Amino acid sequence: MKAVRFHRYGDVDVLGVEDVEPRPLGPGEVLVAVMAAGINPGETKIRTGALHERFPATFPSGQGSDFAGTVAALGDAVTGWAAGDQVLGWSWERSSQAEYVVVPADQLVRKPDELPWTVAGALYVAGATAYAAVEGVDPRAGETVVVTGATGGVGSLAVQLLRLREANVVAIASTRHRTWLESQGATFVEYGDGVADRLRRAIEGGTGGVDAFLDFQGRDYPDLALSFGVPPERINTLDYGAAARLGTRSQGSAEGTSQAVLAELAQLAASGRIEVPISRTYPLAEVRAAFTHLENDHPLGKVVLVPPALA
Incomplete structure:
Protein backbone atom coordinates (compact mmCIF):
# COMPACT_ATOMS: atom_id res chain seq x y z
CA MET A 1 0.00 0.00 0.00
CA TYR A 124 -11.64 12.48 15.36
CA VAL A 125 -8.75 14.73 16.49
CA ALA A 126 -10.51 18.06 16.15
CA GLY A 127 -13.79 16.72 17.47
CA ALA A 128 -12.33 14.94 20.49
CA THR A 129 -10.19 17.96 21.36
CA ALA A 130 -13.06 20.43 21.06
CA TYR A 131 -15.38 18.15 23.03
CA ALA A 132 -12.89 17.72 25.88
CA ALA A 133 -12.06 21.42 26.02
CA VAL A 134 -15.72 22.40 26.24
CA GLU A 135 -16.45 19.76 28.86
CA GLY A 136 -13.44 20.89 30.85
CA VAL A 137 -14.73 24.43 31.41
CA ASP A 138 -18.34 23.24 31.87
CA PRO A 139 -20.18 26.17 30.24
CA ARG A 140 -23.69 26.96 31.36
CA ALA A 141 -26.48 28.62 29.41
CA GLY A 142 -25.99 32.37 29.22
CA GLU A 143 -22.32 32.35 30.23
CA THR A 144 -19.73 34.11 28.06
CA VAL A 145 -16.90 31.95 26.72
CA VAL A 146 -13.98 33.31 24.69
CA VAL A 147 -12.47 31.05 22.00
CA THR A 148 -9.09 31.72 20.36
CA GLY A 149 -8.16 30.04 17.09
CA ALA A 150 -11.90 29.95 16.55
CA THR A 151 -11.88 28.95 12.88
CA GLY A 152 -9.31 26.15 12.93
CA GLY A 153 -10.38 22.54 12.91
CA VAL A 154 -10.77 22.44 16.70
CA GLY A 155 -11.96 25.99 17.28
CA SER A 156 -14.69 25.87 14.67
CA LEU A 157 -16.19 22.82 16.37
CA ALA A 158 -15.77 24.24 19.88
CA VAL A 159 -17.69 27.38 18.89
CA GLN A 160 -20.60 25.22 17.77
CA LEU A 161 -20.54 22.89 20.77
CA LEU A 162 -20.64 25.94 23.03
CA ARG A 163 -23.62 27.33 21.14
CA LEU A 164 -25.42 24.00 21.52
CA ARG A 165 -25.02 24.54 25.25
CA GLU A 166 -26.49 28.05 24.84
CA ALA A 167 -23.30 29.85 25.87
CA ASN A 168 -22.46 33.29 24.50
CA VAL A 169 -19.36 32.85 22.35
CA VAL A 170 -16.76 35.55 21.68
CA ALA A 171 -14.50 34.28 18.89
CA ILE A 172 -10.97 35.58 18.24
CA ALA A 173 -9.91 34.92 14.65
CA SER A 174 -8.94 36.38 11.29
CA THR A 175 -11.23 38.96 9.67
CA ARG A 176 -11.61 36.81 6.56
CA HIS A 177 -13.61 34.26 8.60
CA ARG A 178 -15.84 36.80 10.34
CA THR A 179 -18.92 35.99 8.27
CA TRP A 180 -18.75 32.30 9.09
CA LEU A 181 -18.33 32.94 12.81
CA GLU A 182 -21.22 35.36 12.94
CA SER A 183 -23.37 32.85 11.06
CA GLN A 184 -22.73 30.51 14.01
CA GLY A 185 -23.99 33.11 16.47
CA ALA A 186 -20.55 34.16 17.75
CA THR A 187 -19.34 37.68 18.49
CA PHE A 188 -16.26 38.30 16.35
CA VAL A 189 -12.99 39.85 17.64
CA GLU A 190 -10.02 40.27 15.29
CA TYR A 191 -6.78 38.70 16.47
CA GLY A 192 -3.41 40.51 16.44
CA ASP A 193 -1.97 43.59 18.10
CA GLY A 194 -4.52 45.29 20.33
CA VAL A 195 -6.64 42.17 20.78
CA ALA A 196 -7.02 42.75 24.53
CA ASP A 197 -8.61 46.16 23.95
CA ARG A 198 -10.88 44.82 21.22
CA LEU A 199 -11.92 41.92 23.43
CA ARG A 200 -12.64 44.30 26.32
CA ARG A 201 -14.86 46.44 24.12
CA ALA A 202 -16.72 43.38 22.84
CA ILE A 203 -17.30 42.12 26.37
CA GLU A 204 -18.41 45.53 27.66
CA GLY A 205 -20.91 45.71 24.83
CA GLY A 206 -22.37 42.35 25.85
CA THR A 207 -22.50 40.64 29.22
CA GLY A 208 -19.67 42.61 30.79
CA GLY A 209 -17.54 39.65 31.88
CA VAL A 210 -15.81 36.44 30.75
CA ASP A 211 -16.85 33.23 32.48
CA ALA A 212 -14.60 30.74 30.67
CA PHE A 213 -11.83 30.74 28.07
CA LEU A 214 -10.84 28.16 25.44
CA ASP A 215 -7.39 28.76 23.95
CA PHE A 216 -6.42 26.87 20.79
CA GLN A 217 -3.56 29.24 19.86
CA GLY A 218 -1.21 29.49 22.84
CA ARG A 219 1.20 32.42 23.00
CA ASP A 220 -0.08 34.99 25.53
CA TYR A 221 -3.74 33.99 25.53
CA PRO A 222 -3.78 32.05 28.83
CA ASP A 223 -2.30 35.11 30.56
CA LEU A 224 -4.88 37.29 28.81
CA ALA A 225 -7.66 35.06 30.15
CA LEU A 226 -6.37 35.49 33.70
CA SER A 227 -6.20 39.25 33.21
CA PHE A 228 -9.94 39.20 32.48
CA GLY A 229 -10.56 37.52 35.82
CA VAL A 230 -11.26 34.02 34.51
CA PRO A 231 -10.48 31.40 37.18
CA PRO A 232 -7.66 29.02 36.13
CA GLU A 233 -9.97 26.01 36.37
CA ARG A 234 -12.22 27.57 33.72
CA ILE A 235 -9.39 28.19 31.26
CA ASN A 236 -8.47 25.37 28.88
CA THR A 237 -5.37 25.76 26.70
CA LEU A 238 -3.48 23.46 24.36
CA ASP A 239 -0.27 25.28 25.41
CA TYR A 240 0.86 22.64 27.91
CA GLY A 241 3.73 24.76 29.19
CA ALA A 242 1.39 27.66 29.97
CA ALA A 243 -1.07 25.29 31.63
CA ALA A 244 1.66 23.95 33.93
CA ARG A 245 2.91 27.46 34.70
CA LEU A 246 -0.49 29.00 35.38
CA GLY A 247 -2.44 26.05 36.76
CA THR A 248 -5.08 26.05 34.03
CA ARG A 249 -6.71 23.05 32.39
CA SER A 250 -5.17 21.47 29.29
CA GLN A 251 -7.71 18.88 28.17
CA GLY A 252 -7.33 17.73 24.59
CA SER A 253 -7.91 14.78 22.30
CA ALA A 254 -6.75 12.19 24.84
CA GLU A 255 -9.43 13.24 27.31
CA GLY A 256 -12.07 13.34 24.57
CA THR A 257 -11.25 9.98 23.02
CA SER A 258 -13.99 7.36 23.21
CA GLN A 259 -16.32 5.54 20.88
CA ALA A 260 -19.27 7.24 22.57
CA VAL A 261 -17.91 10.75 21.98
CA LEU A 262 -16.95 10.06 18.35
CA ALA A 263 -20.35 8.50 17.64
CA GLU A 264 -22.09 11.51 19.20
CA LEU A 265 -20.05 13.94 17.09
CA ALA A 266 -20.73 11.90 13.95
CA GLN A 267 -24.48 12.07 14.61
CA LEU A 268 -24.34 15.82 15.28
CA ALA A 269 -22.51 16.36 11.99
CA ALA A 270 -24.74 13.96 10.03
CA SER A 271 -27.89 15.69 11.29
CA GLY A 272 -26.55 19.17 10.50
CA ARG A 273 -26.49 20.31 14.13
CA ILE A 274 -22.78 21.03 13.73
CA GLU A 275 -20.83 21.86 10.57
CA VAL A 276 -17.34 20.54 9.92
Missing part, protein backbone atom coordinates in the same frame (compact mmCIF):
# COMPACT_ATOMS: atom_id res chain seq x y z
CA LYS A 2 0.94 3.67 -0.25
CA ALA A 3 1.57 5.48 3.04
CA VAL A 4 2.96 8.82 4.19
CA ARG A 5 6.41 8.51 5.76
CA PHE A 6 9.22 10.75 6.97
CA HIS A 7 12.72 9.65 7.96
CA ARG A 8 13.94 12.72 9.86
CA TYR A 9 12.55 15.85 11.44
CA GLY A 10 12.05 18.79 9.10
CA ASP A 11 9.72 20.89 6.98
CA VAL A 12 7.21 19.52 4.46
CA ASP A 13 10.00 18.40 2.13
CA VAL A 14 10.77 15.46 4.46
CA LEU A 15 7.33 13.98 3.74
CA GLY A 16 7.02 11.26 1.14
CA VAL A 17 4.55 8.61 0.01
CA GLU A 18 6.15 5.17 0.04
CA ASP A 19 5.22 1.56 -0.67
CA VAL A 20 4.86 -0.30 2.63
CA GLU A 21 3.20 -3.48 3.82
CA PRO A 22 0.18 -3.13 6.12
CA ARG A 23 1.12 -4.62 9.46
CA PRO A 24 -0.41 -8.06 10.13
CA LEU A 25 -3.83 -8.18 11.75
CA GLY A 26 -3.75 -9.18 15.40
CA PRO A 27 -6.64 -10.59 17.42
CA GLY A 28 -9.40 -8.03 17.84
CA GLU A 29 -8.08 -5.81 15.03
CA VAL A 30 -9.62 -4.56 11.79
CA LEU A 31 -8.10 -3.59 8.44
CA VAL A 32 -9.78 -0.49 6.99
CA ALA A 33 -9.46 0.79 3.42
CA VAL A 34 -9.06 4.54 3.98
CA MET A 35 -11.41 6.90 2.12
CA ALA A 36 -10.43 10.07 3.99
CA ALA A 37 -7.78 11.09 6.54
CA GLY A 38 -7.77 14.52 8.13
CA ILE A 39 -4.47 16.29 8.84
CA ASN A 40 -3.78 18.32 11.97
CA PRO A 41 -1.43 21.04 13.26
CA GLY A 42 -0.09 18.67 15.91
CA GLU A 43 1.30 16.46 13.15
CA THR A 44 3.30 19.44 11.89
CA LYS A 45 4.81 19.92 15.35
CA ILE A 46 5.67 16.22 15.62
CA ARG A 47 7.22 16.21 12.13
CA THR A 48 9.41 19.26 12.84
CA GLY A 49 10.55 17.90 16.20
CA ALA A 50 8.87 20.70 18.16
CA LEU A 51 7.14 18.07 20.31
CA HIS A 52 10.10 15.70 20.57
CA GLU A 53 10.18 15.76 24.37
CA ARG A 54 6.46 15.00 24.66
CA PHE A 55 5.72 12.98 21.50
CA PRO A 56 9.01 11.72 19.99
CA ALA A 57 9.02 10.19 16.52
CA THR A 58 10.56 6.81 15.74
CA PHE A 59 11.96 6.72 12.21
CA PRO A 60 10.75 5.96 9.68
CA SER A 61 7.56 7.51 10.99
CA GLY A 62 4.07 7.38 9.59
CA GLN A 63 1.48 10.08 10.14
CA GLY A 64 -2.14 10.48 11.00
CA SER A 65 -4.77 9.68 13.61
CA ASP A 66 -8.02 10.58 11.78
CA PHE A 67 -9.62 8.30 9.20
CA ALA A 68 -12.82 7.00 7.67
CA GLY A 69 -13.21 4.09 5.28
CA THR A 70 -14.60 0.62 4.68
CA VAL A 71 -13.79 -2.56 6.59
CA ALA A 72 -11.53 -4.73 4.42
CA ALA A 73 -10.60 -7.61 6.75
CA LEU A 74 -11.15 -8.81 10.32
CA GLY A 75 -8.74 -10.31 12.81
CA ASP A 76 -9.59 -13.18 15.11
CA ALA A 77 -12.27 -12.60 17.75
CA VAL A 78 -13.72 -9.48 16.08
CA THR A 79 -17.49 -9.26 16.41
CA GLY A 80 -19.96 -6.59 15.36
CA TRP A 81 -18.19 -5.71 12.12
CA ALA A 82 -18.26 -7.15 8.61
CA ALA A 83 -16.35 -6.55 5.40
CA GLY A 84 -17.77 -3.53 3.60
CA ASP A 85 -19.02 -1.73 6.73
CA GLN A 86 -18.48 2.02 6.55
CA VAL A 87 -16.64 3.31 9.62
CA LEU A 88 -14.70 6.19 11.11
CA GLY A 89 -12.19 5.99 13.89
CA TRP A 90 -8.71 6.73 15.13
CA SER A 91 -5.21 5.31 15.16
CA TRP A 92 -2.73 5.62 18.05
CA GLU A 93 0.12 4.51 15.74
CA ARG A 94 0.49 7.55 13.43
CA SER A 95 -0.66 5.41 10.56
CA SER A 96 -3.93 6.72 9.08
CA GLN A 97 -2.45 8.75 6.21
CA ALA A 98 -2.28 5.66 4.04
CA GLU A 99 -4.39 3.50 1.74
CA TYR A 100 -5.06 1.04 4.57
CA VAL A 101 -4.90 1.25 8.36
CA VAL A 102 -5.03 -1.45 11.05
CA VAL A 103 -6.69 -0.55 14.35
CA PRO A 104 -8.40 -2.34 17.26
CA ALA A 105 -12.10 -2.86 16.66
CA ASP A 106 -12.95 -0.70 19.67
CA GLN A 107 -11.42 2.32 17.92
CA LEU A 108 -14.15 2.30 15.26
CA VAL A 109 -17.70 3.64 15.10
CA ARG A 110 -20.26 3.24 12.34
CA LYS A 111 -20.40 6.05 9.78
CA PRO A 112 -23.89 7.51 9.40
CA ASP A 113 -25.08 7.31 5.80
CA GLU A 114 -25.66 11.09 5.71
CA LEU A 115 -22.08 11.90 6.76
CA PRO A 116 -19.74 12.70 3.83
CA TRP A 117 -16.48 10.79 3.72
CA THR A 118 -14.41 13.96 3.98
CA VAL A 119 -16.17 15.03 7.17
CA ALA A 120 -16.06 11.55 8.70
CA GLY A 121 -12.33 11.28 8.03
CA ALA A 122 -11.62 14.68 9.59
CA LEU A 123 -13.66 14.33 12.75
CA PRO A 277 -15.91 23.04 7.41
CA ILE A 278 -13.62 21.39 4.86
CA SER A 279 -11.12 23.88 3.47
CA ARG A 280 -9.55 21.64 0.81
CA THR A 281 -9.01 18.01 -0.10
CA TYR A 282 -5.83 16.55 -1.59
CA PRO A 283 -4.87 13.11 -2.93
CA LEU A 284 -2.48 11.22 -0.66
CA ALA A 285 0.35 11.84 -3.15
CA GLU A 286 -0.02 15.60 -2.57
CA VAL A 287 0.55 15.42 1.19
CA ARG A 288 3.23 18.13 1.01
CA ALA A 289 0.80 20.55 -0.63
CA ALA A 290 -1.85 19.70 1.96
CA PHE A 291 0.44 20.56 4.87
CA THR A 292 1.71 23.68 3.11
CA HIS A 293 -1.89 24.90 2.90
CA LEU A 294 -2.57 23.99 6.53
CA GLU A 295 0.60 25.61 7.86
CA ASN A 296 0.64 28.79 5.78
CA ASP A 297 -2.94 29.73 4.90
CA HIS A 298 -4.73 29.41 8.27
CA PRO A 299 -7.73 27.76 6.60
CA LEU A 300 -11.27 27.61 7.93
CA GLY A 301 -11.88 24.12 9.29
CA LYS A 302 -10.14 20.98 8.09
CA VAL A 303 -7.76 19.84 5.36
CA VAL A 304 -8.25 16.23 4.27
CA LEU A 305 -6.33 13.59 2.31
CA VAL A 306 -8.56 11.45 0.08
CA PRO A 307 -8.34 9.02 -2.84
CA PRO A 308 -7.80 10.83 -6.18
CA ALA A 309 -11.44 10.24 -7.16
CA LEU A 310 -12.66 12.33 -4.19
CA ALA A 311 -10.04 15.12 -4.34
Whole structure:
Protein backbone atom coordinates (compact mmCIF):
# COMPACT_ATOMS: atom_id res chain seq x y z
CA MET A 1 0.00 0.00 0.00
CA LYS A 2 0.94 3.67 -0.25
CA ALA A 3 1.57 5.48 3.04
CA VAL A 4 2.96 8.82 4.19
CA ARG A 5 6.41 8.51 5.76
CA PHE A 6 9.22 10.75 6.97
CA HIS A 7 12.72 9.65 7.96
CA ARG A 8 13.94 12.72 9.86
CA TYR A 9 12.55 15.85 11.44
CA GLY A 10 12.05 18.79 9.10
CA ASP A 11 9.72 20.89 6.98
CA VAL A 12 7.21 19.52 4.46
CA ASP A 13 10.00 18.40 2.13
CA VAL A 14 10.77 15.46 4.46
CA LEU A 15 7.33 13.98 3.74
CA GLY A 16 7.02 11.26 1.14
CA VAL A 17 4.55 8.61 0.01
CA GLU A 18 6.15 5.17 0.04
CA ASP A 19 5.22 1.56 -0.67
CA VAL A 20 4.86 -0.30 2.63
CA GLU A 21 3.20 -3.48 3.82
CA PRO A 22 0.18 -3.13 6.12
CA ARG A 23 1.12 -4.62 9.46
CA PRO A 24 -0.41 -8.06 10.13
CA LEU A 25 -3.83 -8.18 11.75
CA GLY A 26 -3.75 -9.18 15.40
CA PRO A 27 -6.64 -10.59 17.42
CA GLY A 28 -9.40 -8.03 17.84
CA GLU A 29 -8.08 -5.81 15.03
CA VAL A 30 -9.62 -4.56 11.79
CA LEU A 31 -8.10 -3.59 8.44
CA VAL A 32 -9.78 -0.49 6.99
CA ALA A 33 -9.46 0.79 3.42
CA VAL A 34 -9.06 4.54 3.98
CA MET A 35 -11.41 6.90 2.12
CA ALA A 36 -10.43 10.07 3.99
CA ALA A 37 -7.78 11.09 6.54
CA GLY A 38 -7.77 14.52 8.13
CA ILE A 39 -4.47 16.29 8.84
CA ASN A 40 -3.78 18.32 11.97
CA PRO A 41 -1.43 21.04 13.26
CA GLY A 42 -0.09 18.67 15.91
CA GLU A 43 1.30 16.46 13.15
CA THR A 44 3.30 19.44 11.89
CA LYS A 45 4.81 19.92 15.35
CA ILE A 46 5.67 16.22 15.62
CA ARG A 47 7.22 16.21 12.13
CA THR A 48 9.41 19.26 12.84
CA GLY A 49 10.55 17.90 16.20
CA ALA A 50 8.87 20.70 18.16
CA LEU A 51 7.14 18.07 20.31
CA HIS A 52 10.10 15.70 20.57
CA GLU A 53 10.18 15.76 24.37
CA ARG A 54 6.46 15.00 24.66
CA PHE A 55 5.72 12.98 21.50
CA PRO A 56 9.01 11.72 19.99
CA ALA A 57 9.02 10.19 16.52
CA THR A 58 10.56 6.81 15.74
CA PHE A 59 11.96 6.72 12.21
CA PRO A 60 10.75 5.96 9.68
CA SER A 61 7.56 7.51 10.99
CA GLY A 62 4.07 7.38 9.59
CA GLN A 63 1.48 10.08 10.14
CA GLY A 64 -2.14 10.48 11.00
CA SER A 65 -4.77 9.68 13.61
CA ASP A 66 -8.02 10.58 11.78
CA PHE A 67 -9.62 8.30 9.20
CA ALA A 68 -12.82 7.00 7.67
CA GLY A 69 -13.21 4.09 5.28
CA THR A 70 -14.60 0.62 4.68
CA VAL A 71 -13.79 -2.56 6.59
CA ALA A 72 -11.53 -4.73 4.42
CA ALA A 73 -10.60 -7.61 6.75
CA LEU A 74 -11.15 -8.81 10.32
CA GLY A 75 -8.74 -10.31 12.81
CA ASP A 76 -9.59 -13.18 15.11
CA ALA A 77 -12.27 -12.60 17.75
CA VAL A 78 -13.72 -9.48 16.08
CA THR A 79 -17.49 -9.26 16.41
CA GLY A 80 -19.96 -6.59 15.36
CA TRP A 81 -18.19 -5.71 12.12
CA ALA A 82 -18.26 -7.15 8.61
CA ALA A 83 -16.35 -6.55 5.40
CA GLY A 84 -17.77 -3.53 3.60
CA ASP A 85 -19.02 -1.73 6.73
CA GLN A 86 -18.48 2.02 6.55
CA VAL A 87 -16.64 3.31 9.62
CA LEU A 88 -14.70 6.19 11.11
CA GLY A 89 -12.19 5.99 13.89
CA TRP A 90 -8.71 6.73 15.13
CA SER A 91 -5.21 5.31 15.16
CA TRP A 92 -2.73 5.62 18.05
CA GLU A 93 0.12 4.51 15.74
CA ARG A 94 0.49 7.55 13.43
CA SER A 95 -0.66 5.41 10.56
CA SER A 96 -3.93 6.72 9.08
CA GLN A 97 -2.45 8.75 6.21
CA ALA A 98 -2.28 5.66 4.04
CA GLU A 99 -4.39 3.50 1.74
CA TYR A 100 -5.06 1.04 4.57
CA VAL A 101 -4.90 1.25 8.36
CA VAL A 102 -5.03 -1.45 11.05
CA VAL A 103 -6.69 -0.55 14.35
CA PRO A 104 -8.40 -2.34 17.26
CA ALA A 105 -12.10 -2.86 16.66
CA ASP A 106 -12.95 -0.70 19.67
CA GLN A 107 -11.42 2.32 17.92
CA LEU A 108 -14.15 2.30 15.26
CA VAL A 109 -17.70 3.64 15.10
CA ARG A 110 -20.26 3.24 12.34
CA LYS A 111 -20.40 6.05 9.78
CA PRO A 112 -23.89 7.51 9.40
CA ASP A 113 -25.08 7.31 5.80
CA GLU A 114 -25.66 11.09 5.71
CA LEU A 115 -22.08 11.90 6.76
CA PRO A 116 -19.74 12.70 3.83
CA TRP A 117 -16.48 10.79 3.72
CA THR A 118 -14.41 13.96 3.98
CA VAL A 119 -16.17 15.03 7.17
CA ALA A 120 -16.06 11.55 8.70
CA GLY A 121 -12.33 11.28 8.03
CA ALA A 122 -11.62 14.68 9.59
CA LEU A 123 -13.66 14.33 12.75
CA TYR A 124 -11.64 12.48 15.36
CA VAL A 125 -8.75 14.73 16.49
CA ALA A 126 -10.51 18.06 16.15
CA GLY A 127 -13.79 16.72 17.47
CA ALA A 128 -12.33 14.94 20.49
CA THR A 129 -10.19 17.96 21.36
CA ALA A 130 -13.06 20.43 21.06
CA TYR A 131 -15.38 18.15 23.03
CA ALA A 132 -12.89 17.72 25.88
CA ALA A 133 -12.06 21.42 26.02
CA VAL A 134 -15.72 22.40 26.24
CA GLU A 135 -16.45 19.76 28.86
CA GLY A 136 -13.44 20.89 30.85
CA VAL A 137 -14.73 24.43 31.41
CA ASP A 138 -18.34 23.24 31.87
CA PRO A 139 -20.18 26.17 30.24
CA ARG A 140 -23.69 26.96 31.36
CA ALA A 141 -26.48 28.62 29.41
CA GLY A 142 -25.99 32.37 29.22
CA GLU A 143 -22.32 32.35 30.23
CA THR A 144 -19.73 34.11 28.06
CA VAL A 145 -16.90 31.95 26.72
CA VAL A 146 -13.98 33.31 24.69
CA VAL A 147 -12.47 31.05 22.00
CA THR A 148 -9.09 31.72 20.36
CA GLY A 149 -8.16 30.04 17.09
CA ALA A 150 -11.90 29.95 16.55
CA THR A 151 -11.88 28.95 12.88
CA GLY A 152 -9.31 26.15 12.93
CA GLY A 153 -10.38 22.54 12.91
CA VAL A 154 -10.77 22.44 16.70
CA GLY A 155 -11.96 25.99 17.28
CA SER A 156 -14.69 25.87 14.67
CA LEU A 157 -16.19 22.82 16.37
CA ALA A 158 -15.77 24.24 19.88
CA VAL A 159 -17.69 27.38 18.89
CA GLN A 160 -20.60 25.22 17.77
CA LEU A 161 -20.54 22.89 20.77
CA LEU A 162 -20.64 25.94 23.03
CA ARG A 163 -23.62 27.33 21.14
CA LEU A 164 -25.42 24.00 21.52
CA ARG A 165 -25.02 24.54 25.25
CA GLU A 166 -26.49 28.05 24.84
CA ALA A 167 -23.30 29.85 25.87
CA ASN A 168 -22.46 33.29 24.50
CA VAL A 169 -19.36 32.85 22.35
CA VAL A 170 -16.76 35.55 21.68
CA ALA A 171 -14.50 34.28 18.89
CA ILE A 172 -10.97 35.58 18.24
CA ALA A 173 -9.91 34.92 14.65
CA SER A 174 -8.94 36.38 11.29
CA THR A 175 -11.23 38.96 9.67
CA ARG A 176 -11.61 36.81 6.56
CA HIS A 177 -13.61 34.26 8.60
CA ARG A 178 -15.84 36.80 10.34
CA THR A 179 -18.92 35.99 8.27
CA TRP A 180 -18.75 32.30 9.09
CA LEU A 181 -18.33 32.94 12.81
CA GLU A 182 -21.22 35.36 12.94
CA SER A 183 -23.37 32.85 11.06
CA GLN A 184 -22.73 30.51 14.01
CA GLY A 185 -23.99 33.11 16.47
CA ALA A 186 -20.55 34.16 17.75
CA THR A 187 -19.34 37.68 18.49
CA PHE A 188 -16.26 38.30 16.35
CA VAL A 189 -12.99 39.85 17.64
CA GLU A 190 -10.02 40.27 15.29
CA TYR A 191 -6.78 38.70 16.47
CA GLY A 192 -3.41 40.51 16.44
CA ASP A 193 -1.97 43.59 18.10
CA GLY A 194 -4.52 45.29 20.33
CA VAL A 195 -6.64 42.17 20.78
CA ALA A 196 -7.02 42.75 24.53
CA ASP A 197 -8.61 46.16 23.95
CA ARG A 198 -10.88 44.82 21.22
CA LEU A 199 -11.92 41.92 23.43
CA ARG A 200 -12.64 44.30 26.32
CA ARG A 201 -14.86 46.44 24.12
CA ALA A 202 -16.72 43.38 22.84
CA ILE A 203 -17.30 42.12 26.37
CA GLU A 204 -18.41 45.53 27.66
CA GLY A 205 -20.91 45.71 24.83
CA GLY A 206 -22.37 42.35 25.85
CA THR A 207 -22.50 40.64 29.22
CA GLY A 208 -19.67 42.61 30.79
CA GLY A 209 -17.54 39.65 31.88
CA VAL A 210 -15.81 36.44 30.75
CA ASP A 211 -16.85 33.23 32.48
CA ALA A 212 -14.60 30.74 30.67
CA PHE A 213 -11.83 30.74 28.07
CA LEU A 214 -10.84 28.16 25.44
CA ASP A 215 -7.39 28.76 23.95
CA PHE A 216 -6.42 26.87 20.79
CA GLN A 217 -3.56 29.24 19.86
CA GLY A 218 -1.21 29.49 22.84
CA ARG A 219 1.20 32.42 23.00
CA ASP A 220 -0.08 34.99 25.53
CA TYR A 221 -3.74 33.99 25.53
CA PRO A 222 -3.78 32.05 28.83
CA ASP A 223 -2.30 35.11 30.56
CA LEU A 224 -4.88 37.29 28.81
CA ALA A 225 -7.66 35.06 30.15
CA LEU A 226 -6.37 35.49 33.70
CA SER A 227 -6.20 39.25 33.21
CA PHE A 228 -9.94 39.20 32.48
CA GLY A 229 -10.56 37.52 35.82
CA VAL A 230 -11.26 34.02 34.51
CA PRO A 231 -10.48 31.40 37.18
CA PRO A 232 -7.66 29.02 36.13
CA GLU A 233 -9.97 26.01 36.37
CA ARG A 234 -12.22 27.57 33.72
CA ILE A 235 -9.39 28.19 31.26
CA ASN A 236 -8.47 25.37 28.88
CA THR A 237 -5.37 25.76 26.70
CA LEU A 238 -3.48 23.46 24.36
CA ASP A 239 -0.27 25.28 25.41
CA TYR A 240 0.86 22.64 27.91
CA GLY A 241 3.73 24.76 29.19
CA ALA A 242 1.39 27.66 29.97
CA ALA A 243 -1.07 25.29 31.63
CA ALA A 244 1.66 23.95 33.93
CA ARG A 245 2.91 27.46 34.70
CA LEU A 246 -0.49 29.00 35.38
CA GLY A 247 -2.44 26.05 36.76
CA THR A 248 -5.08 26.05 34.03
CA ARG A 249 -6.71 23.05 32.39
CA SER A 250 -5.17 21.47 29.29
CA GLN A 251 -7.71 18.88 28.17
CA GLY A 252 -7.33 17.73 24.59
CA SER A 253 -7.91 14.78 22.30
CA ALA A 254 -6.75 12.19 24.84
CA GLU A 255 -9.43 13.24 27.31
CA GLY A 256 -12.07 13.34 24.57
CA THR A 257 -11.25 9.98 23.02
CA SER A 258 -13.99 7.36 23.21
CA GLN A 259 -16.32 5.54 20.88
CA ALA A 260 -19.27 7.24 22.57
CA VAL A 261 -17.91 10.75 21.98
CA LEU A 262 -16.95 10.06 18.35
CA ALA A 263 -20.35 8.50 17.64
CA GLU A 264 -22.09 11.51 19.20
CA LEU A 265 -20.05 13.94 17.09
CA ALA A 266 -20.73 11.90 13.95
CA GLN A 267 -24.48 12.07 14.61
CA LEU A 268 -24.34 15.82 15.28
CA ALA A 269 -22.51 16.36 11.99
CA ALA A 270 -24.74 13.96 10.03
CA SER A 271 -27.89 15.69 11.29
CA GLY A 272 -26.55 19.17 10.50
CA ARG A 273 -26.49 20.31 14.13
CA ILE A 274 -22.78 21.03 13.73
CA GLU A 275 -20.83 21.86 10.57
CA VAL A 276 -17.34 20.54 9.92
CA PRO A 277 -15.91 23.04 7.41
CA ILE A 278 -13.62 21.39 4.86
CA SER A 279 -11.12 23.88 3.47
CA ARG A 280 -9.55 21.64 0.81
CA THR A 281 -9.01 18.01 -0.10
CA TYR A 282 -5.83 16.55 -1.59
CA PRO A 283 -4.87 13.11 -2.93
CA LEU A 284 -2.48 11.22 -0.66
CA ALA A 285 0.35 11.84 -3.15
CA GLU A 286 -0.02 15.60 -2.57
CA VAL A 287 0.55 15.42 1.19
CA ARG A 288 3.23 18.13 1.01
CA ALA A 289 0.80 20.55 -0.63
CA ALA A 290 -1.85 19.70 1.96
CA PHE A 291 0.44 20.56 4.87
CA THR A 292 1.71 23.68 3.11
CA HIS A 293 -1.89 24.90 2.90
CA LEU A 294 -2.57 23.99 6.53
CA GLU A 295 0.60 25.61 7.86
CA ASN A 296 0.64 28.79 5.78
CA ASP A 297 -2.94 29.73 4.90
CA HIS A 298 -4.73 29.41 8.27
CA PRO A 299 -7.73 27.76 6.60
CA LEU A 300 -11.27 27.61 7.93
CA GLY A 301 -11.88 24.12 9.29
CA LYS A 302 -10.14 20.98 8.09
CA VAL A 303 -7.76 19.84 5.36
CA VAL A 304 -8.25 16.23 4.27
CA LEU A 305 -6.33 13.59 2.31
CA VAL A 306 -8.56 11.45 0.08
CA PRO A 307 -8.34 9.02 -2.84
CA PRO A 308 -7.80 10.83 -6.18
CA ALA A 309 -11.44 10.24 -7.16
CA LEU A 310 -12.66 12.33 -4.19
CA ALA A 311 -10.04 15.12 -4.34
